[in-house]
Amino acid sequence: MSTRTKTTTRRLAVAAAAALVLSLGATACGSDGGSSSSGSSAPATAGAAGSSAPAAGGATDSSAPKATGDITVFAAASLKESFTELGKKFEAANPGAKVKFNFGGSSALASSINSGAPADVFAAASPATMKTVTDAGGASGEPKTFVKNTLTVAVPKGNPKHIAGLADLAGSGVKVALCAKEVPCGAAAQTALKAANVNLTPVTLEQDVKGALTKVELGEVDAALVYKTDVKADAAKIDGVDFPEADKAVNDYPIAALAKAPNKDGAAAFVAYVQSAEAKQVLTTAGFQAP
Template sequence: MTTRPTHRRILHPAVGGTALLLALSACSSSDDSASASSSPASSASDLKGTVTVFAAASLKESFTELGEEFEAAHPGTKVTFNFGGSDALAASITSGAPADVFAAASPKTMQIVTDAKDAAGEPATFVRNQLEIAVVPGNPENVATLKDLTRSGLKVALCAKEVPCGAAAQKALDGAGLRLTPVSYEQDVKSALTKVQLKEVDASVVYKTDVKAAAGKVEGVEFPESAGAVNDYPIVLLKDAPNASAAEAFIALVRSGQGRKVLTGAGFLTP
């Protein structure tokens, strides 16, 4: 920080009290400006560079929106995303993939990263998500319950069991005492949803947020067993984050009131 030289001024008696007050006022204004320039808000505006976020596939729409808001608030920054199954993303991080932030769809997949000591701090749960059955528009197979998915001849896709949406679906099925053999296991929730959109299957168990994001391309069927299989979503700054300061600011946005507004608007539940 450059120190400005101090200039002395001698006030002649003729100048009087008014000039003295003006001088003091100017000095005070200068001090206020210096204070403002060193405030956190001003420092935040100096953030630059790329923030790389690895995030669960179900966060795609809401995180993309938050990324655009972040870039608008911090000119000179860019948020890039790698969306996918949380288990695959965690494996990439522990294998050395460069990233700043990890947002997982379950504490279990986050633990892969924390156990490997690749997290810079303690993960924080920022939202929760609940399952829903996605069916073809018009629900031609009249799927009304989770048990209906076990009907003979009904084609169902599930997320793979190691993926959070698949683990949650299996938990709901186990809780209801149901056995289901799907026609396919998908590596992330968006792939499971796409199977329904393309009418390759009659139904799939996904998140409510994914049904909402599909905007009429599928219909959602709620089922009570989903209440016992709600997933918590944790987020964390990664230990070797290439752009830690900007990454922390992005996490702050996600956890802020504005971030929560975007996420709940997409159908996520508050922690």
């Protein structure tokens, strides 16, 4: 074999070896690409896990009560103005939900619930009236106190009888309206009168606080023992006279979703909303006290 032939043969061998190296390198790169893909799949998995955290959060949110459909709320008469406002705000934040209220004396509402009246939520003006529902197994979960309320003396604008305290209610010729004893505002009135050592005979006993207030508005009585929130809501027509014994008769207001609620998710959502910061702002502006 000539020298030139040998040289050519060596060059071909080197070229073949180089080609083999390049081929192996390409295979190795392909393998790295697979690892990289697997590596990128780790981030993808992490991303999925990362996105699974929001998804879990989403799952939590989706498992939270959904506020849709009609939500029927039985609420103490003294909550009428503030709950009406809260209902509108709740509906605005929950398209598809419609809050329907039944306002009245807490004891009458409790009796209706225990008799099977369809309702989703009960907001009472005292723990005692709520207890009649919970004792009958009508509440879903433990009721929560969301506000407190205190009494005042409602008098016509200008206070023509010059009522200065509870003792003046027992004065000659002073006509007074009270809530019935079984109603929270009536029970609170009895507690306050006892604390002041005042005995009086009302000319009327009303089944809810709005009934007592209306008697003052119409001029049928000279005064009525009602909640501060009711006087504040009717400030254009009524003045209020505070008295120290009111501190002895503060009413807690509990709220609960009902066990037989037709709209259980809506009920839970509304109860949660009433305890929110936004709702508390509305309630305290109306004159209620924080629990």
